[in-house]
Amino acid sequence: MSLVTEAPPRRRPNAPPMTSEQPATPASAPKSPADVPAIQVQGVDFCYGDKQVLKNVTLDVPTNEVVAFIGPSGCGKTTLLRCFNRMNDLVPGARVTKGSIIIEGANIADRSIDPVQLRRHVGMVFQKYNPFPRSIYENVAYGPRTLGERKKAALDEVVEKSLRRAALWDEVKDRLDDIATGLSGGQQQRLCIARTMAVDPEIILMDEPCSALDPIATSHVEDLIMSLREHYTIVIVTHNMQQATRVSDRTAFFYLGEMVEYDTTRKIFENPTHKRTLDYISGRFG
Ligand SMILES: Nc1ncnc2c1ncn2[C@@H]1O[C@H](COP(=O)(O)OP(=O)(O)OP(=O)(O)O)[C@@H](O)[C@H]1O
Numbered sequence: 001m002s003l004v005t006e007a008p009p010r011r012r013p014n015a016p017p018m019t020s021e022q023p024a025t026p027a028s029a030p031k032s033p034a035d036v037p038a039i040q041v042q043g044v045d046f047c048y049g050d051k052q053v054l055k056n057v058t059l060d061v062p063t064n065e066v067v068a069f070i071g072p073s074g075c076g077k078t079t080l081l082r083c084f085n086r087m088n089d090l091v092p093g094a095r096v097t098k099g100s101i102i103i104e105g106a107n108i109a110d111r112s113i114d115p116v117q118l119r120r121h122v123g124m125v126f127q128k129y130n131p132f133p134r135s136i137y138e139n140v141a142y143g144p145r146t147l148g149e150r151k152k153a154a155l156d157e158v159v160e161k162s163l164r165r166a167a168l169w170d171e172v173k174d175r176l177d178d179i180a181t182g183l184s185g186g187q188q189q190r191l192c193i194a195r196t197m198a199v200d201p202e203i204i205l206m207d208e209p210c211s212a213l214d215p216i217a218t219s220h221v222e223d224l225i226m227s228l229r230e231h232y233t234i235v236i237v238t239h240n241m242q243q244a245t246r247v248s249d250r251t252a253f254f255y256l257g258e259m260v261e262y263d264t265t266r267k268i269f270e271n272p273t274h275k276r277t278l279d280y281i282s283g284r285f286g
Pocket residue numbers: 048053071072073074075076077078079080091
């Protein structure tokens with residue numbers, strides 16, 4: 001069964017398949033064009049039971065960019081984010097009722113897509129940092145170990161690489177066996193980002209990743225987000241307008257389940273097309 005439904009795959013050559021079957025694209029296949037978006041949302045409606053919370057949303061998330069979702073509480077930002085790794089599958093009655101979401105060239109609703117594999121490709125960082133009550137090392141090694149990596153040297157390597165990418169290595173390298181929950185809040189959130197990166201995703205979803213952090217820890221995580229775009233495509237939900245302007249390349253503004261406007265972050269914040277966007281970013285509601 002083909003992984004590809006509507007566009008050529010845009011994946012790292014060594015990325016594991018999202019299907020539970022063999023990869024559809026042979027290793028020798030030509031590389032896909034760089035301009036294929038990492039995520040394509042095409043006319044998506046979404047409902048919790050009878051309640052429709054997303055209406056005809058269409059947007060592309062370009063590869064290796066940071067895209068921010070903004071909008072007043074309850075407008076559907078988190079719901080859309082959670083569609084990208086099918087986390088909403090876990091909510092009874094929750095479903096996409098129209099449209100499609102294409103990731104790396106595959107329609108993620110396709111029966112051949114394994115949600116567990118999908119979540120390896122599309123990692124998630126939550127609002128409240130949630131390390132396991134185990135050592136710093138074990139938190140990062142957990143994912144690769146679950147995927148079958150048993151060699152100590154390989155695990156050591158992935159732990160160091162992930163902690164370095166999360167800009168945490170220098171702060172924890174001498175205490176990797178300490179319990180993770182003893183770190184500061186900002187360090188715990190960066191540890192959770194390292195844990196996400198340890199299974200080598202291509203896309204990282206962040207749901208208000210700094211809302212539980214103080215300004216200094218927030219600034220560390222924002223610096224990290226900006227540095228990560230070199231390796232990952234990132235979608236971030238934020239209520240913090242300054243944060244959206246600092247970290248994102250593009251911003252989508254949502255209101256009552258509709259995407260009102262999507263453009264470069266500079267355009268959205270300096271010269272939005274829609275009055276409702278202007279009213280929101282200037283604090284007139286929300
Ligand atoms: N599990 C659920 N069951 C039923 N309705 C839900 C569920 N989760 C969210 N909703 C509803 O869907 C709508 C969109 O919620 P969502 O969390 O996506 O909005 P949001 O824009 O992320 O809000 P916030 O900024 O407050 O996090 C809201 O009306 C919310 O009450």
